[in-house]
Amino acid sequence: MGIKKTYEEINEKIKKGEAVVVTAEEMVNIVKDKGVREAAKKVDVVTTGTFSPMCSSGAFLNFGHSDPPIRTTKCLLNGVPAYSGLAAVDCYIGVTEPSEFDENYGGAHVIEDLVAGKRVKLHITSYGTDCYPCKELDTHITLKSINQAFMFNPRNAYQNYNAATNTSSNILYTYMGTLLPKMGNITYSSAGELSPLLKDPLYRTIGIGTRIFLCGAQGYIVWEGTQFNKDMKRDKKTKLPEGPAGTLAVIGNLKHMNREFMRAAKFQKYGITMFIGIGVPIPILDEDLAESTAISNADIFTNIVDYSTGRRERPTIARVSYQELQTGRIKIGNKEIPTAPISSIYKARQIANVLKNWIEEGNFLLSSPVQNLPVEGIFKPLKIQEEIKWKL
Amino acid sequence: MEIVRFVLDFPKERTGKPVVYQLVKDYGLIINILKARITPEEEGRMVIELNGEKNNIESGLNFLAELGISVKALSGKITLNTEECVHCGLCTGVCRTGALSLNSECKITLFAEKCTLCELCVGTCPLRIIKIEF
Numbered sequence: 001m002g003i004k005k006t007y008e009e010i011n012e013k014i015k016k017g018e019a020v021v022v023t024a025e026e027m028v029n030i031v032k033d034k035g036v037r038e039a040a041k042k043v044d045v046v047t048t049g050t051f052s053p054m055c056s057s058g059a060f061l062n063f064g065h066s067d068p069p070i071r072t073t074k075c076l077l078n079g080v081p082a083y084s085g086l087a088a089v090d091c092y093i094g095v096t097e098p099s100e101f102d103e104n105y106g107g108a109h110v111i112e113d114l115v116a117g118k119r120v121k122l123h124i125t126s127y128g129t130d131c132y133p134c135k136e137l138d139t140h141i142t143l144k145s146i147n148q149a150f151m152f153n154p155r156n157a158y159q160n161y162n163a164a165t166n167t168s169s170n171i172l173y174t175y176m177g178t179l180l181p182k183m184g185n186i187t188y189s190s191a192g193e194l195s196p197l198l199k200d201p202l203y204r205t206i207g208i209g210t211r212i213f214l215c216g217a218q219g220y221i222v223w224e225g226t227q228f229n230k231d232m233k234r235d236k237k238t239k240l241p242e243g244p245a246g247t248l249a250v251i252g253n254l255k256h257m258n259r260e261f262m263r264a265a266k267f268q269k270y271g272i273t274m275f276i277g278i279g280v281p282i283p284i285l286d287e288d289l290a291e292s293t294a295i296s297n298a299d300i301f302t303n304i305v306d307y308s309t310g311r312r313e314r315p316t317i318a319r320v321s322y323q324e325l326q327t328g329r330i331k332i333g334n335k336e337i338p339t340a341p342i343s344s345i346y347k348a349r350q351i352a353n354v355l356k357n358w359i360e361e362g363n364f365l366l367s368s369p370v371q372n373l374p375v376e377g378i379f380k381p382l383k384i385q386e387e388i389k390w391k392l
Numbered sequence: 393m394e395i396v397r398f399v400l401d402f403p404k405e406r407t408g409k410p411v412v413y414q415l416v417k418d419y420g421l422i423i424n425i426l427k428a429r430i431t432p433e434e435e436g437r438m439v440i441e442l443n444g445e446k447n448n449i450e451s452g453l454n455f456l457a458e459l460g461i462s463v464k465a466l467s468g469k470i471t472l473n474t475e476e477c478v479h480c481g482l483c484t485g486v487c488r489t490g491a492l493s494l495n496s497e498c499k500i501t502l503f504a505e506k507c508t509l510c511e512l513c514v515g516t517c518p519l520r521i522i523k524i525e526f
Binding site: 052178180185263267273338343344346347 | 478479480481482483484485486493494497498499512515516518519520
């Protein structure tokens with residue numbers, strides 16, 4: 001008989017403080033020592049974590065109404081434009097939006113400042129309507145002074161992102177960091193064996209409605225992330241995708257977040273983004289989940305791709321494991337190339353441990369997905385149509 | 393023999409003329425260029441390591457001074473704000489000397505004595521918390 005557990009049974013154990021919770025790194029060793037069956041019997045929940053720059057992130061804010069009221073057409077937060085094509089005093093501040101006055105400050109900094117409890121300057125303009133006569137206002141807001149503030153990130157936690165290198169003779173400044181000429185370095189951006197979507201590759205327990213750790217708050221997965229690739233080839237044994245595949249759209253209350261688990265970032269000659277901290281708990285419902293949560297860095301392979309082409313399809317230079325990448329040096333042909341992460345393993349580990357503590361202390365219950373994420377479908381590119389070029 | 397490091401500041405009118413060749417040929421110095429930003433018609437800066445006999449180094453430096461190039465002993469300092477660091481590791485990807493590296497806990501460690509002040513990490517750090525002051 002195989003081992004079977006239900007969400008209800010695991011949640012009962014959590015409420016009684018009896019659940020056995022381990023981090024994904026710990027699970028790798030437990031399965032190595034005791035085998036899949038024993039691990040499945042013993043362990044109830046495996047916690048994962050990642051802390052990486054995730055550009056498709058931002059927050060919805062509702063400021064409350066002024067007197068006289070205003071219907072926002074343009075809104076600046078510390079000089080950073082927030083999207084206002086919504087109802088009167090709602091906006092969406094995206095992390096990559098740059099300030100109109102300072103190239104080193106952007107939406108991510110506004111969000112970080114709000115979470116840090118700082119005052120943020122708000123400037124609103126409008127054309128004025130009969131019901132919203134006010135045409136311009138200036139004030140300050142704080143996270144406490146506004147009605148709602150929730151982070152809503154359309155694409156986070158990529159499943160198996162590529163590693164990057166540069167074969168050209170020029171230095172490249174990319175969202176994968178500074179890439180030195182002639183394959184002078186390789187950067188990679190996944191937390192490897194701690195990374196959420198690598199531990200449940202076919203999304204059996206990670207779906208819409210899954211409760212997660214999001215930047216220090218309890219958040220939820222709300223949809224498949226944008227650019228979710230259902231079409232990626234997968235390894236026959238581990239079911240891991242060969243390249244970037246699944247992504248998550250997530251939501252969480254900004255008012256409960258902690259700056260320790262999020263940070264505004266500026267990538268040289270690329271722009272602004274934000275480090276987002278995410279942790280997903282995986283219930284060990286059976287032996288298959290014990291096995292997948294124990295996939296180790298030695299079994300997680302990614303492609304090293306050449307960022308010097310400036311094209312959509314970038315050539316793959318080599319395929320390497322995370323075990324190799326994390327040694328800080330890999331050999332390609334006769335050349336030893338230094339490797340560097342973009343994603344903080346230190347923070348990923350911290351997140352997996354915080355989530356573990358929450359569950360152990362009975363403060364975080366697991367939720368089963370109300371709908372699963374897709375594993376089949378088409379992934380579409382965009383075609384440029386020169387013949388309809390916009391003429392100004 | 394001794395090894396010493398210097399910062400050379402080139403005035404506009406000197407950036408078009410080669411000087412390293414003379415240092416090698418006339419003064420027998422072994423030169424390691426740690427950093428150079430020299431554009432014709434603009435002020436330039438070069439950080440070099442000189443390896444040679446003490447009197448040759450002195451003569452070589454006098455030769456540079458006569459050309460109007462300002463020579464200062466390298467006394468830069470690198471600092472990392474460890475309170476703010478999130479240990480992403482990006483700086484280790486551009487650090488060629490191991491001055492910035494990840495320790496066994498995957499935390500960034502700074503070995504300032506290994507730093508050659510190339511400044512690549514300064515712009516690479518996404519939190520802008522590595523500073524180099526000359």
